[in-house]
Amino acid sequence: MKNSVSTWMHKRPKLRLTALLAAPTLWLVVAYLGALGALLITAFFTIDNFTGNIIAKFNLGNFHDILTDPAYRNVVLRTLGIAVSVTIICAVLAVPMAFFMAKIAKQKSQKILVALVLTPLWASYLVKIYAWRTMLEPNTGVMDWILGPIGIHSPGFGGPAIIIGLSYLWLPYMILPIYAGLERLPNSLLDASGDLGARNFYTFRRVVLPLIFPSLVAGSMFTFSLSLGDYITAQIIGGKLQMLGNVVYQNFSINLPFAATIATIPVAIMAIYLWLIRRTGALASL
Amino acid sequence: MTISKRARYALMALMGVGLAFIYVPLSVVVINSFNSSRTFSWPPSSFTTEWWSKAISNTGVRKALSWSLAAGFSATLIALLLGTSLAFAVSRYNFFGKDIISLLVVLPISLPGVVTGIALSNAFNQEIGLSTGLLTIVIGHATFCIVVVYNNALARLRRMGTSLQEASMDLGANGITTFRLITLPNLASALLAGGLLAFGLSFDEIVVTTFTAGPGIETLPIWIYNNLFRPNQAPIVNVVAATLVVVSVIPIYLSQRLSQDSTSGGRF
Amino acid sequence: MRNKRLFSQIAVASAVAIILAGCSSGSQNASKSSLPKVEALKSLGTGEGQVNIVAWAGYVENGSNDPKVNWVSDFEKSTGCKVNVKIGSTSDDMVALMKTGEYDVVSASGDASLRLIYGGDVAPVNTSLVPNYADIFSDLKNQPWNSVNGVAYGIPHGRGANLLAYRTDIVKPAPTSWGAVFDANSPYKGKITAYDSPIYIADAALYLMKTQPSLGIKYPYALDQKQFDAAVALLKVQKPLIGEYWSDYLKHVASLKSGGTVLGTTWQVNINLAQSESVKVAGIKPVEGSTGWSDTWMISSKAKHPNCGYMWMDHIVSPKANAAVAEWFGEAPSNSKACALTSDKNFCTTYHAADQAYWKDVYYWNTATETCLDGRTDVKCVPYSEWVKAWSSLRNA
Numbered sequence: 001m002k003n004s005v006s007t008w009m010h011k012r013p014k015l016r017l018t019a020l021l022a023a024p025t026l027w028l029v030v031a032y033l034g035a036l037g038a039l040l041i042t043a044f045f046t047i048d049n050f051t052g053n054i055i056a057k058f059n060l061g062n063f064h065d066i067l068t069d070p071a072y073r074n075v076v077l078r079t080l081g082i083a084v085s086v087t088i089i090c091a092v093l094a095v096p097m098a099f100f101m102a103k104i105a106k107q108k109s110q111k112i113l114v115a116l117v118l119t120p121l122w123a124s125y126l127v128k129i130y131a132w133r134t135m136l137e138p139n140t141g142v143m144d145w146i147l148g149p150i151g152i153h154s155p156g157f158g159g160p161a162i163i164i165g166l167s168y169l170w171l172p173y174m175i176l177p178i179y180a181g182l183e184r185l186p187n188s189l190l191d192a193s194g195d196l197g198a199r200n201f202y203t204f205r206r207v208v209l210p211l212i213f214p215s216l217v218a219g220s221m222f223t224f225s226l227s228l229g230d231y232i233t234a235q236i237i238g239g240k241l242q243m244l245g246n247v248v249y250q251n252f253s254i255n256l257p258f259a260a261t262i263a264t265i266p267v268a269i270m271a272i273y274l275w276l277i278r279r280t281g282a283l284a285s286l
Numbered sequence: 287m288t289i290s291k292r293a294r295y296a297l298m299a300l301m302g303v304g305l306a307f308i309y310v311p312l313s314v315v316v317i318n319s320f321n322s323s324r325t326f327s328w329p330p331s332s333f334t335t336e337w338w339s340k341a342i343s344n345t346g347v348r349k350a351l352s353w354s355l356a357a358g359f360s361a362t363l364i365a366l367l368l369g370t371s372l373a374f375a376v377s378r379y380n381f382f383g384k385d386i387i388s389l390l391v392v393l394p395i396s397l398p399g400v401v402t403g404i405a406l407s408n409a410f411n412q413e414i415g416l417s418t419g420l421l422t423i424v425i426g427h428a429t430f431c432i433v434v435v436y437n438n439a440l441a442r443l444r445r446m447g448t449s450l451q452e453a454s455m456d457l458g459a460n461g462i463t464t465f466r467l468i469t470l471p472n473l474a475s476a477l478l479a480g481g482l483l484a485f486g487l488s489f490d491e492i493v494v495t496t497f498t499a500g501p502g503i504e505t506l507p508i509w510i511y512n513n514l515f516r517p518n519q520a521p522i523v524n525v526v527a528a529t530l531v532v533v534s535v536i537p538i539y540l541s542q543r544l545s546q547d548s549t550s551g552g553r554f
Numbered sequence: 555m556r557n558k559r560l561f562s563q564i565a566v567a568s569a570v571a572i573i574l575a576g577c578s579s580g581s582q583n584a585s586k587s588s589l590p591k592v593e594a595l596k597s598l599g600t601g602e603g604q605v606n607i608v609a610w611a612g613y614v615e616n617g618s619n620d621p622k623v624n625w626v627s628d629f630e631k632s633t634g635c636k637v638n639v640k641i642g643s644t645s646d647d648m649v650a651l652m653k654t655g656e657y658d659v660v661s662a663s664g665d666a667s668l669r670l671i672y673g674g675d676v677a678p679v680n681t682s683l684v685p686n687y688a689d690i691f692s693d694l695k696n697q698p699w700n701s702v703n704g705v706a707y708g709i710p711h712g713r714g715a716n717l718l719a720y721r722t723d724i725v726k727p728a729p730t731s732w733g734a735v736f737d738a739n740s741p742y743k744g745k746i747t748a749y750d751s752p753i754y755i756a757d758a759a760l761y762l763m764k765t766q767p768s769l770g771i772k773y774p775y776a777l778d779q780k781q782f783d784a785a786v787a788l789l790k791v792q793k794p795l796i797g798e799y800w801s802d803y804l805k806h807v808a809s810l811k812s813g814g815t816v817l818g819t820t821w822q823v824n825i826n827l828a829q830s831e832s833v834k835v836a837g838i839k840p841v842e843g844s845t846g847w848s849d850t851w852m853i854s855s856k857a858k859h860p861n862c863g864y865m866w867m868d869h870i871v872s873p874k875a876n877a878a879v880a881e882w883f884g885e886a887p888s889n890s891k892a893c894a895l896t897s898d899k900n901f902c903t904t905y906h907a908a909d910q911a912y913w914k915d916v917y918y919w920n921t922a923t924e925t926c927l928d929g930r931t932d933v934k935c936v937p938y939s940e941w942v943k944a945w946s947s948l949r950n951a
Contacts, residue, residue, distance in 0.1 A: 017379045024372040035409035075950040096300040115538045122534030127527035131311040134326045140812045200293045229398015239798045245400045247946045253650035255939040263401045325808040346618030411654045501606040502638030512611050512641045
């Protein structure tokens with residue numbers, strides 16, 4: 001019986017394909033895309049000023065409000081600036097670390113280093129951000145306590161603090177894909193470049209960097225998109241700054257249509273981002 | 287390899303700086319779990335084990351942990367099933383919508399959590415009237431966990447090619463036997479690596495969970511969030527975090543053992 | 555070529571998503587514009603075995619956080635109603651949760667209660683089924699945020715005033731007016747804090763109500779467009795003075811302790827906590843009076859466990875439970891008999907629980923609606939959803 005079903009299936013590739021695809025497609029399209037679509041449609045609705053109930057009547061009022069109020073342009077630019085800075089900082093920190101882990105450290109210490117980089121992922125997000133509060137507290141924080149004597153002071157709470165905090169949170173997500181990419185890179189390639197007379201940096205720039213570029217982009221997906229949607233870090237160490245996520249969160253329950261309108265902004269940004277990087281092969285390196 | 291001594295030392299120094307960046311705040315968490323100040327003021331004026339003993343007698347955190355484990359395991363299981371079958375479909379067949387499916391699977395992790403969160407919450411509550419509870423958390427988590435399993439499985443399937451499978455079938459094994467004896471063992475370490483990452487993502491997820499958790503359900507991150515905003519409870523949170531860091535050695539050790547037997551390893 | 559194919563796939567996928575979304579969105583509730591007719595429970599039956607509660611953190615403690623802090627287990631034992639709690643982190647969360655219809659009872663602050671009433675999400679309360687209602691302070695009963703036209707929609711739980719905190723060792727002379735946080739030339743620029751919520755607009759309105767009578771503000775939660783704009787303009791002046799806005803007590807107290815914040819809005823519980831950490835800080839109610847909050851236990855209009863819900867509402871305002879929760883959370887209890895049962899005998903004095911004169915000029919949080927809450931009918935007032943938008947705009951300007 002089992003045998004015959006299996007043979008029967010084997011002879012019908014279309015059927016097998018359907019069986020394989022049905023559940024995941026249904027899940028992603030119905031549970032995810034459907035929910036997302038419903039939300040984006042809500043962006044064109046409005047609410048009853050008295051009861052707060054949603055009125056399902058098409059209008060562009062929310063978009064008009066967002067486009068005419070410079071505050072929303074500010075928050076979009078600020079959030080983008082933060083997300084880009086976080087991505088750059090993570091990349092700058094991650095590339096040498098991943099290179100050291102993959103190509104210089106001995107086999108045994110390699111394992112330990114990977115573990116050391118992974119460990120903070122298991123300490124809770126919130127706890128880590130609160131630790132950064134203790135770190136960055138002006139005058140009485142850990143940073144001023146350690147680095148104050150050599151003249152480096154905490155930037156206080158605000159934009160720089162958000163960038164530091166988010167870089168800290170997402171750094172492992174950048175290191176690991178790059179490390180995996182470098183590990184796949186045969187040592188012989190670097191040797192060949194060296195044998196041909198290339199200097200360290202030249203080898204790195206012309207040989208290593210192009211090859212790990214997809215991994216770098218894959219890591220940036222995490223650092224960029226996670227930063228783009230964050231609102232908790234800004235609440236805790238952002239001083240008086242807000243990010244896009246805060247605005248969405250603030251409006252979510254009182255005025256869902258308006259929150260949905262704001263939410264279209266990061267969706268659009270990520271859509272453009274995905275479109276730009278789809279050729280790099282990064283999506284498969286996540 | 288031909289890397290100059292100077293470059294080696296420079297890289298080693300950078301590694302050290304990076305590790306310091308990672309570990310100084312983590313040590314602050316551990317030290318603060320003994321800090322007698324309730325608001326984590328620095329430097330600690332005195333130390334106490336009060337928070338540790340309070341945390342041990344705290345039943346809420348244990349319950350939260352069990353919710354987190356339940357959500358994590360269920361979401362991982364769903365992600366494994368869906369991610370693997372999708373990876374099979376994409377690696378072995380050509381069909382209309384293949385490109386879009388591979389974009390679609392990335393979408394949940396690439397769109398901000400707050401967007402996914404309010405979209406799901408809106409869908410559950412207003413559109414289909416599904417009661418929020420553990421189920422809705424699992425749906426939310428599984429949605430963004432599929433991609434990590436999918437990518438790990440897809441990479442492995444592409445490297446494996448189909449020759450082994452064909453050989454097995456030529457030798458008379460049927461599809462199920464081939465899958466059990468050939469495909470699955472070859473795929474196992476990739477699936478475990480993907481599953482572990484999926485579990486990790488689910489375990490520390492807070493944004494989507496905030497919007498999808500039902501009454502009476504507090505996952506560990508939600509518990510932590512609620513307790514940070516409750517007078518007198520905040521220091522216990524540091525104890526929990528410090529414990530998590532120590533306990534995390536187990537899954538990390540497991541993942542390393544598992545990736546040893548594969549040539550390029552699981553991704554993480 | 556490849557792009558073209560991808561485009562057509564995206565087109566198909568988007569079409570599917572829109573159709574799916576469209577089907578479901580069609581079923582949205584039609585809006586209601588007057589007070590929905592919801593009947594109160596007539597008589598109390600037997601418990602349904604459980605009750606689902608939305609509450610502020612610290613309101614429903616079952617000993618899992620601290621074995622000594624427990625006013626749920628007794629209730630569960632005596633009534634057979636198992637308590638499932640969901641913590642709401644903001645008033646907006648709570649409204650959203652109550653709209654799901656899955657919860658029976660909510661501890662609503664004034665910036666949520668009217669929304670719930672007019673949204674038809676909560677039912678009037680038959681106070682004769684809540685014996686402990688008799689002992690509640692009279693100035694909390696039948697107030698604009700917990701009743702409509704003399705019909706009670708909830709049981710008052712406790713209250714607090716939004717005080718002005720200042721570091722006594724740094725801020726000299728001691729402030730007496732909210733003017734201290736709105737003074738563009740303040741010497742404490744960058745070290746002032748404000749509560750991070752749209753409801754804070756009412757604090758600015760209160761200050762204007764007392765200092766600029768020409769604006770004609772009578773009630774900080776009933777602002778026509780001109781008055782509203784003036785309040786927002788004042789907050790714009792204040793913004794450069796702010797170091798950070800706060801909404802969680804931990805951040806706020808830590809900041810008072812480190813000196814990052816020396817002046818600004820606070821709650822009594824934060825002052826107590828900071829003082830216990832030996833911070834030199836005081837909290838006053840300035841001459842203008844202050845805003846404040848008074849939470850109300852309300853029952854859902856769609857409650858699946860109404861009997862257990864009523865039993866809970868009676869239990870939580872019983873003298874013993876009310877005293878325990880007030881002390882744990884740090885607020886003035888609502889039950890006049892609770893003061894005798896607090897473990898700290900000075901508790902009710904510190905929190906002015908029985909001092910009705912103290913609360914005279916405290917304007918409890920209320921939800922602004924288009925119909926002016928101060929009774930004016932010749933103008934439209936700015937509804938709360940616009941407050942939220944204005945706050946988002948102000949915070950990011």
